[in-house]
Every structure is written in structure tokens, then in C-alpha cells.
Amino acid sequence: MKKTTPPRWATKLIARFAHPDASEEVQGDLLEMYEHWVCVVGPARARRLYVLNAFKLMRPFAKNTKSQQYSKTYSFSLVMIRNYFKIALRNLNKNKGYSAINIGGLAAGLAIAMLIGLWVHDEFSFDKYHQNYDRIAKVMQTVTVEGVQYHGEYMPAPLGNELRTQYADDFKYVVMSSFNDEHILAYGDKKFTKTGNYISPEAPHMLSLKMLQGTRAGLKEQNSIMLSEGVAQVLFGAENPLGKIVKLDNAMNLKVTGVYEDLPYNTEFRDLTFIAPWDLYVATQNWVKVALEGEQWDNNSWQILAQLNPNSTFESVSRKIEGVKLKHAPHTAYLKPALFLHPMEKWHLYSTWDISGNVTARIQYVWLFSIIGAFVLLLASINFMNLSTARSEKRAKEVGIRKAIGSLRGQLIWQFLSESLLVVAFAFVLSIWLVVLLLPAFNALADKQISFLWTSPAFWLTGIAFCLITGLISGSYPALYLSSFQPIKVLKGTFTLGRFSTMPRKVLVVLQFTVSVTLIIGTIIVYRQIQHAKNRPIGYDRSGLINVEINTPELRTQYNVLRRSLLETGAVVEMSTSSTPPTHTSFNNGGFEWEGKDPNFKDNFSTVAVTHDFGKTVGWQFVDGRDFSRSFSTDSTGMVMNEAALKYMGFKKPSDMIGKYMKWNGVTFTVVGVIKDMLMDSPFKPVEPALFMVNYGWANVINIKLSPVLPARESLDKVEAVFRKLNPGSPFDFRFADDQFEKKFSTEERIAKLASVFASLAVMISCLGLFGLASFTAEQRTKEIGVRKVLGASLPNLLALLSKDFMLLVTISCFISAPLAWYLLNRWLLSYEYHTEISWWIFVLTTFGALAITLLTVSYQAIRAALLDPVKSLKTE
Amino acid sequence: MKRTFLGEFEEIVLLTVASLRENAYAVTVTQELETKTGRQVGFSSVHTTLQRLEEKAYLTSVMGGATAERGGRRKRFFTVTALGQKVLVEVKTVRDELWSTLPSEFQLTNG
Numbered sequence: 001m002k003k004t005t006p007p008r009w010a011t012k013l014i015a016r017f018a019h020p021d022a023s024e025e026v027q028g029d030l031l032e033m034y035e036h037w038v039c040v041v042g043p044a045r046a047r048r049l050y051v052l053n054a055f056k057l058m059r060p061f062a063k064n065t066k067s068q069q070y071s072k073t074y075s076f077s078l079v080m081i082r083n084y085f086k087i088a089l090r091n092l093n094k095n096k097g098y099s100a101i102n103i104g105g106l107a108a109g110l111a112i113a114m115l116i117g118l119w120v121h122d123e124f125s126f127d128k129y130h131q132n133y134d135r136i137a138k139v140m141q142t143v144t145v146e147g148v149q150y151h152g153e154y155m156p157a158p159l160g161n162e163l164r165t166q167y168a169d170d171f172k173y174v175v176m177s178s179f180n181d182e183h184i185l186a187y188g189d190k191k192f193t194k195t196g197n198y199i200s201p202e203a204p205h206m207l208s209l210k211m212l213q214g215t216r217a218g219l220k221e222q223n224s225i226m227l228s229e230g231v232a233q234v235l236f237g238a239e240n241p242l243g244k245i246v247k248l249d250n251a252m253n254l255k256v257t258g259v260y261e262d263l264p265y266n267t268e269f270r271d272l273t274f275i276a277p278w279d280l281y282v283a284t285q286n287w288v289k290v291a292l293e294g295e296q297w298d299n300n301s302w303q304i305l306a307q308l309n310p311n312s313t314f315e316s317v318s319r320k321i322e323g324v325k326l327k328h329a330p331h332t333a334y335l336k337p338a339l340f341l342h343p344m345e346k347w348h349l350y351s352t353w354d355i356s357g358n359v360t361a362r363i364q365y366v367w368l369f370s371i372i373g374a375f376v377l378l379l380a381s382i383n384f385m386n387l388s389t390a391r392s393e394k395r396a397k398e399v400g401i402r403k404a405i406g407s408l409r410g411q412l413i414w415q416f417l418s419e420s421l422l423v424v425a426f427a428f429v430l431s432i433w434l435v436v437l438l439l440p441a442f443n444a445l446a447d448k449q450i451s452f453l454w455t456s457p458a459f460w461l462t463g464i465a466f467c468l469i470t471g472l473i474s475g476s477y478p479a480l481y482l483s484s485f486q487p488i489k490v491l492k493g494t495f496t497l498g499r500f501s502t503m504p505r506k507v508l509v510v511l512q513f514t515v516s517v518t519l520i521i522g523t524i525i526v527y528r529q530i531q532h533a534k535n536r537p538i539g540y541d542r543s544g545l546i547n548v549e550i551n552t553p554e555l556r557t558q559y560n561v562l563r564r565s566l567l568e569t570g571a572v573v574e575m576s577t578s579s580t581p582p583t584h585t586s587f588n589n590g591g592f593e594w595e596g597k598d599p600n601f602k603d604n605f606s607t608v609a610v611t612h613d614f615g616k617t618v619g620w621q622f623v624d625g626r627d628f629s630r631s632f633s634t635d636s637t638g639m640v641m642n643e644a645a646l647k648y649m650g651f652k653k654p655s656d657m658i659g660k661y662m663k664w665n666g667v668t669f670t671v672v673g674v675i676k677d678m679l680m681d682s683p684f685k686p687v688e689p690a691l692f693m694v695n696y697g698w699a700n701v702i703n704i705k706l707s708p709v710l711p712a713r714e715s716l717d718k719v720e721a722v723f724r725k726l727n728p729g730s731p732f733d734f735r736f737a738d739d740q741f742e743k744k745f746s747t748e749e750r751i752a753k754l755a756s757v758f759a760s761l762a763v764m765i766s767c768l769g770l771f772g773l774a775s776f777t778a779e780q781r782t783k784e785i786g787v788r789k790v791l792g793a794s795l796p797n798l799l800a801l802l803s804k805d806f807m808l809l810v811t812i813s814c815f816i817s818a819p820l821a822w823y824l825l826n827r828w829l830l831s832y833e834y835h836t837e838i839s840w841w842i843f844v845l846t847t848f849g850a851l852a853i854t855l856l857t858v859s860y861q862a863i864r865a866a867l868l869d870p871v872k873s874l875k876t877e
Numbered sequence: 878m879k880r881t882f883l884g885e886f887e888e889i890v891l892l893t894v895a896s897l898r899e900n901a902y903a904v905t906v907t908q909e910l911e912t913k914t915g916r917q918v919g920f921s922s923v924h925t926t927l928q929r930l931e932e933k934a935y936l937t938s939v940m941g942g943a944t945a946e947r948g949g950r951r952k953r954f955f956t957v958t959a960l961g962q963k964v965l966v967e968v969k970t971v972r973d974e975l976w977s978t979l980p981s982e983f984q985l986t987n988g
Contacts, residue, residue, distance in 0.1 A: 022924075022928065022953070024940075024950050024951055025902070025903065025940070025950065025951060025952055025953040027922065027948070027952065028944070028947040028950030028952060029902065029903040029904050029920070029924065029947075030920070031947045031948060031950070032904045032947050033904055033907065033920050036904070036908060049920075052921075053919070053920045053921045056919070056922075057924060057925075238933035282938075422964050506884070589956065611883075709921070751903055
């Protein structure tokens with residue numbers, strides 16, 4: 001009989017896919033059956049049966065029972081995980097000190113990172129309250145003079161209509177706005193000074209104000225006003241404000257047509273506590289009316305906001321409107337005015353520019369603090385890693401025994417990772433508690449109203465992801481390192497950590513201290529810069545100087561009555577009015593003519609209108625010439641200039657100008673005196689050339705010098721009484737020049753405070769780590785110290801022995817951080833025109849400080865170890 | 878008493894294994910069943926049933942020595958375990974009891 005073979009492909013199939021446990025006998029059995037079938041039913045059917053049975057016996061997904069039996073582990077069973085945590089908790093409990101250092105340090109790091117994270121989140125969510133956030137823009141312009149570019153948001157009045165009519169396809173709304181300013185709101189006998197604005201009636205739609213009462217269309221009527229919830233509350237209490245009449249600036253009676261929800265603190269318009277119609281502003285302010293109807297394209301005094309239609313982009317519209325101003329005011333061509341749209345998304349973080357047009361805005365501080373936050377977290381993680389590896393020798397035996405009784409390396413890695421995750425989890429909970437505790441103080445420091453994002457899933461996800469990453473990264477090194485120990489060596493006791501095993505730890509300590517020392521140097525220099533600017537001569541006397549805003553017709557017209565009444569109280573030394581308070585300039589003008597002026601010179605001076613008594617009020621100091629005096633009738637066209645103006649005009653001696661004329665707007669002024677530079681604007685910038693002219697009509701503030709004899713409180717009461725009598729329509733609000741001056745430092749002081757907080761925390765965290773490390777070293781070298789003591793080592797010898805290594809590391813860090821800090825801070829300082837120098841002693845002082853702190857931290861442990869009785873330390877084995 | 882689950886096919890496979898003594902493996906069991914019952918028996922179902930019975934611990938198996946006739950592949954020989962024997966006896970007892978309750982003429986007509 002001819003021998004037939006079954007189809008080979010079926011044989012291959014069954015060889016490949018049979019049940020792994022039964023593969024061999026199935027193949028054999030099938031072959032045998034095939035021969036049987038050939039005999040019984042013939043080769044053709046036998047082949048069919050063979051194939052059929054081969055298919056039926058395929059078990060492609062079956063697993064080998066043997067391998068299953070042996071690979072089954074309990075690593076992920078509940079019992080084992082619970083055991084990991086139990087061991088971890090016991091370990092934490094056994095070494096309470098290190099656990100506290102570990103968890104505390106990490107929690108502090110996490111808390112800082114979280115606070116900074118919240119701050120950054122708040123910065124980025126600025127203005128997002130408005131629904132049309134991504135389509136609102138401010139119309140701005142750049143002017144370029146002699147290669148220097150200036151950005152401004154002050155716009156000419158006719159531009160609004162021009163944009164509205166000529167570019168109707170691009171703009172959904174074009175909103176004219178005066179600037180947010182203080183006004184008096186009165187209802188019945190209640191009077192308050194509140195900040196508010198005159199805006200076009202579309203503004204509530206554009207800003208998507210949430211109306212609590214009334215509708216967004218409430219500004220259509222000229223004599224209407226919309227109030228914020230807070231203002232409505234203080235004015236009306238429980239009464240319904242709708243339809244009530246409110247008196248604005250003691251002059252206009254306006255009907256309340258709407259109440260909107262207070263704008264949140266992190267919006268540009270947070271101080272917009274009431275809105276009055278733009279038309280009312282035009283109708284009541286003649287200069288605005290003139291500017292608008294007379295098409296004054298060179299009077300830049302207003303703000304224009306706009307919302308784009310969905311099809312337009314900021315870039316394309318900016319290109320379209322770029323030349324609009326130049327077209328209507330060709331005589332300003334030398335300034336190269338160019339209009340552009342500044343999107344709302346960029347208002348908060350990208351709104352300052354340097355003279356070549358680069359953004360130098362708040363976003364830099366956001367970056368700076370993000371980096372600091374990351375570094376502080378890094379420091380905390382380094383601590384954690386350092387302490388864990390330092391403890392490795394102690395746990396080496398545990399690892400050896402675990403391995404000897406059958407732990408796999410993977411299991412040990414998981415055990416150590418779960419331990420570090422547990423510590424991180426504790427730290428996370430602790431840090432949340434810390435953040436909740438610190439948030440009010442942080443808000444005060446950072447001028448924010450940040451609330452903890454309890455309900456934000458994104459926050460929790462980020463937080464937990466952060467913890468997982470920190471836990472895994474900082475736990476990975478000990479986990480991988482400890483689990484690699486060889487059980488035989490460890491258990492035999494011949495296990496020693498190699499000479500270089502401390503190397504990574506040392507590198508980490510150096511890194512930690514480099515960051516800390518850099519932060520310390522940074523803080524010192526920021527403080528010195530502030531102090532430098534504060535100590536700058538200001539050229540006048542601001543003690544006891546207050547100013548009151550002129551906001552009613554009563555104050556404007558009664559100069560002499562007011563001055564006489566105030567002087568009569570005895571609480572006031574002098575009183576005057578001026579166009580701006582001495583802590584501020586807001587008017588810049590060109591077009592002055594003087595003898596010997598270069599005709600091509602485009603002059604630009606700060607101009608201040610004052611009264612005869614201004615000099616005596618603020619106490620300005622004359623270099624040459626004399627103050628304004630009523631005894632010279634010609635002084636009504638007199639002028640006083642500062643030294644900067646003199647230099648600006650190209651004169652060397654004050655006598656070059658005194659008695660000479662200055663022509664401006666058809667009036668000839670005579671220069672009567674030159675004063676020392678009065679610091680009116682930013683204390684970080686050079687004093688601008690300023691001209692002071694007598695003008696009783698151009699007055700915005702009343703300056704009052706209080707008597708130094710009486711207590712300030714008493715004087716103020718007397719002054720208030722006078723104001724109540726003469727100006728009953730408005731509350732008595734005043735500002736101290738001192739406070740105004742201090743406010744100029746607020747940004748820098750905020751940075752300084754935040755930087756000092758972060759620097760001290762970084763130092764604290766680094767020291768915690770150092771403390772932990774020192775105690776470990778001391779513990780490890782107990783025997784060595786015992787032997788040395790027996791052989792006659794003295795306490796200072798031992799102290800030097802134990803501190804030497806750490807001192808060296810910190811010294812290295814100081815040497816790394818000095819050039820780093822110098823480079824970074826030099827750049828920061830150069831952004832201020834008036835800045836301090838970085839002197840060498842700062843570096844020396846910081847180095848000594850860091851070494852002293854190190855010595856203090858280490859010496860506690862070192863002294864303890866050195867004082868130990870050698871009998872005891874050598875007896876233990 | 879806990880009820881034992883033994884399907885009809887399982888029962889006869891188990892019985893065949895018992896009757897084949899030392900020479901019980903999938904091929905012989907299939908052939909024996911074919912000759913005894915005279916019906917076509919699927920090899921794959923016999924194989925699967927043997928495995929299932931082993932899982933239920935009614936059978937135990939050992940691999941035999943290498944053979945020449947089937948490409949050198951070994952055979953898996955099955956033997957009935959004590960539990961398997963007990964189950965077989967139980968099944969038989971139940972049947973016998975049932976038979977004994979039958980009227981005698983039923984037995985006669987069928988006999």
C-alpha cells in the first residue's frame with residue numbers, strides 16, 4: 001500500500017497553535033489517527049478528517065500551565081502592597097527625625113511650587129472673565145523719535161468715529177473711553193469717592209458684564225449710569241437702586257439703569273465700579289467736545305477699545321489702520337505715528353516695551369518665578385534623594401535578606417518606590433495644608449486675590465501628576481541603587497560603598513547651594529537697588545505734604561478763600577494748587593522757543609502749572625535765581641525750570657537762562673529761577689526736563705503742607721473741617737506725598753519680598769538636607785571618631801574633620817554662583833537707568849554667610865558625635 | 878452527597894480508559910470507542926474530553942517513551958484516579974438502583 005502523508009500545512013498549523021501543554025502528543029496522536037483513517041475510510045477522507053481535527057484542536061490563546069505556576073507573584077496583590085506600606089510606615093516611624101526632615105522639606109518645596117503655580121495660573125487667566133476675551137483689543141500707537149520707540153494708549157478723539165465708519169466690516173464695536181478715574185458719587189447724604197469711567201454705550205456688551213439688575217443697554221440715555229454691585233450696595237443698602245438718581249461729581253444728576261456683578265480682581269477693569277455714558281462726558285467737558293468736533297488729531301488723550309468681527313484678525317486690522325493717524329495729522333510725520341491693535345490676551349503680561357520695541361513686560365517675572373519655583377522643588381527633591389541614599393547602607397542588610405528569601409529586583413524597586421510615593425503623599429497633604437494657611441499672606445504680598453482651586457480637576461490632576469513625578473524621580477535613584485546590592489556581599493558584611501558612591505550626593509549638595517546662594521545674592525542686590533533709589537535726593541521736602549484732588553467747581557473757584565481758611569487753622573504751613581502733584585507728572589509739551597534754540601531741535605518738556613505758593617509748599621531748592629513772588633506783577637508770566645531742563649537746552653550755567661524769555665503758545669515767559677532736579681516720576685529713571693509756570697486756572701490738585709508742630713491727626717481734622725465747609729458736595733479724600741512716593745517702589749518691593757521669601761526657604765530646605773546628611777555621616781563614623789578620641793584627638797580636630805567636607809562643597813557652590821548671579825543681576829540692573837553697582841563685598845558676605853550657616857547646621861551633629869564617650873561607641877557591635 | 882457531574886460521553890471515555898488499562902491514550906481510546914459503539918467518534922472531542930477529565934482529576938496522565946511510528950513523538954497515557962473510580966462506581970450504583978426499581982416485564986421485553 002502506498003504510504004500517504006497528511007497535508008503538511010495542517011501539521012505546521014497544529015504544531016504552531018496546539019495547546020502548549022499537549023502539543024507533542026496531539027501531533028503524534030493525529031499522525032497515528034491519520035494512518036488509521038487511511039485504512040478505514042481512504043486517503044481522501046483521511047486528509048479531510050486530519051485537517052478538520054487539526055483545526056478543532058487549535059488553542060491559539062492557551063498558556064503554558066507550567067510557566068503560569070512559576071511566574072505568579074504577589075507583587076500586586078493587596079496583601080503585598082499593604083505590606084510595603086506597613087514596612088514604609090515602620091521605617092518612617094523608626095527614624096522620626098529624618099522622616100520629619102524629609103517630609104517637611106518636601107512639603108515646603110511643594111507648597112512653594114504650588115503657590116507659584118497658583119500665581120502663574122492667575123497671571124495667565126487675567127481678563128479671561130470677559131467672554132469676548134480673544135476678540136477685544138486696545139487701539140495703541142507707536143511713535144519713533146531719533147530711533148527711540150515709544151508705545152502709547154492715548155488716542156485722538158476723532159479716531160473712534162473714523163474706525164467705526166471706515167472699517168465697519170472689521171469692528172463689531174468701537175468703544176471710546178475716558179480713563180478710569182476717581183469721581184464722587186452721592187445719593188442723599190451718602191458721598192463716596194469711587195473709580196469709574198465714561199465709556200460708549202456698547203461697552204457692557206463688549207465686556208460681557210453680568211447684569212444683576214437692568215440690561216446691558218442701560219447707557220443709551222445720556223443721563224444714565226450703571227453701578228457695580230459693590231457700589232450699589234454701599235450707596236443704596238437694601239433699597240432697589242434701579243431708577244434712583246445719583247449725583248456725579250456734585251454736578252450731574254444721573255439715573256441708575258443697571259447693576260452689574262463686580263469685575264473680578266484679575267481683570268484689567270477691576271476698578272471700574274461705575275460706568276457713565278461717553279456722550280455725557282462729551283456734553284459736560286468742553287475740551288473733549290472741541291477735540292471731537294474740531295477734529296483734533298494731535299490731541300492724544302483718550303482710550304479706544306474695540307471688538308473685532310469673527311472674520312478679522314488683529315494682525316490684518318493692525319496693518320489696515322496703521323497709517324490712519326498719519327493721514328489725518330500729517331504734521332506729526334516726524335514722530336512716525338503707527339496705530340496697532342493690542343489684543344486683550346496680551347494686556348496683562350505683554351504691555352511694556354523697551355526703546356527698541358522689544359517686550360519687557362510682566363511675562364518676564366512670570367518666567368522668573370516659574371524658574372524659581374522649579375528650582376525650589378528641585379532642591380526639595382534633591383534632599384529627598386540624598387537622605388534616601390545616605391540611609392542605603394542601613395537598609396543594605398534588609399535588601400540582602402529580602403533577596404536571599406526570594407525577592408526579585410523588580411519587587412524591591414517597587415517596594416522602595418512605594419515608600420517614596422508614600423512620603424510624597426504625606427508631603428502633598430502637608431503642603432496643601434501649608435498653602436491654605438499661607439495663601440492670605442501670599443495674596444497680600446503679591447497683590448492678588450487667589451483662591452485655592454479646590455474644585456478644579458485640572459489642579460488636582462496637575463498636583464497628583466506632579467507628586468507622582470517627584471516621587472518617582474526622587475525615589476528612582478534609591479530604588480534602583482538599593483535593589484542592586486548583592487545579597488552575599490551585604491550579608492557577609494564585606495559590603496562597603498565605594499569611594500565614588502558619595503559623588504552624586506556631593507554634586508547634588510553643590511547644586512542645592514549654588515541655587516540658594518544665587519537666590520541670596522539676588523535678594524541682596526534687589527534690596528540694595530531699592531534702597532539706592534530711595535536714598536536718591538528728591539529735590540523737595542515731602543514730609544507732611546498732602547494733596548487733595550480738585551473734583552468739584554467749588555474747589556476750583558475759591559483758591560484764596562480756601563488758602564486763607566486753611567492758614568487760619570494753624571495746622572497748615574502753606575497751600576497751593578498745581579496741575580499735577582509733586583509725585584507725578586502727566587503733561588508733556590513741545591513747541592517752546594528760546595534764544596539760541598537750534599531750529600531742528602524737537603523739544604519736549606514736562607510742564608507743570610503751579611501757583612505762587614507752590615515753591616513754599618513743596619520746599620523746592622534753588623540753584624540760582626528766585627521763587628515766584630506776588631510782589632513782582634510780571635511773575636504771572638514767570639517760569640521756573642529744573643537743572644535737567646537747563647542741560648537739555650544746552651546751557652551750562654543757570655545764569656545763562658535766568659532773566660531770558662521762553663515763548664510757548666504765543667505767551668512769553670520769563671525765567672526767574674533754576675531749581676535742583678525734583679524727582680517727580682520714576683525713581684529709577686533720570687529726572688526729566690521740567691518747566692513750572694504760574695497758572696491758577698490749570699489746576700488739578702491742592703497741595704497742603706501740614707504744620708510740623710501739631711500731630712498729623714489733629715492737623716488733618718482741622719483741614720477736613722475747612723473742606724467740609726467750603727466743599728460740602730464731596731468727601732474729604734487726601735493722599736500723603738510720602739505714600740505716593742512709596743508706591744513707586746511697589747513692583748520692586750514686591751519682587752524683593754517674594755525673592756527674599758523664596759531665598760530663605762531655599763536656604764532652609766538646603767540646610768535641612770545638610771543637617772540630615774551631617775547626622776548620617778556622624779553616625780557612620782561613630783567608630784572612627786571613637787578610635788581617634790582614644791588616640792588623643794581633640795574636639796576641634798574632630799569638628800574640623802566632620803565639617804571639612806561640607807565646607808568644601810559649599811565653597812565650591814559659592815564660586816559657581818558668584819559669576820552666575822553677577823551675570824543675571826547685572827542684566828536686571830541694566831534695565832534701570834538709575835541703578836546701583838554690584839560690589840564685591842556682596843559676594844564675600846554671602847560666601848561667609850553660607851559657610852557660617854553650613855557650620856552651624858553641621859556642627860550640631862559634629863559636636864554631638866565628637867562628645868560621645870568612646871567607650872560606648874567602640875563597645876557596640 | 879455532592880453530586881458528580883459526568884456527561885454521557887465523559888462517562889464512556891472514562892470507562893474506556895479504565896478498560897484499556899496501561900494502553901490508554903487518545904488514539905486507542907478513539908479506536909476502542911469506534912469499535913465498541915460502532916459509531917463515528919471525533920478524535921478532537923475525545924482529546925478534549927480526556928483533558929477535561931484530567932482537569933476534574935478523574936484521570937491522571939504520564940508521558941510515555943519516544944516511539945518510532947509517529948515521528949518520534951511521545952504518547953500521553955491516561956489512568957483512572959481513585960476519584961475517577963469512585964465516580965464511576967457512584968454512577969453505576971445510581972443506575973443499578975434505578976434498574977432494580979423497574980418492573981420485571983420491562984427487563985424481559987428488552988432482554
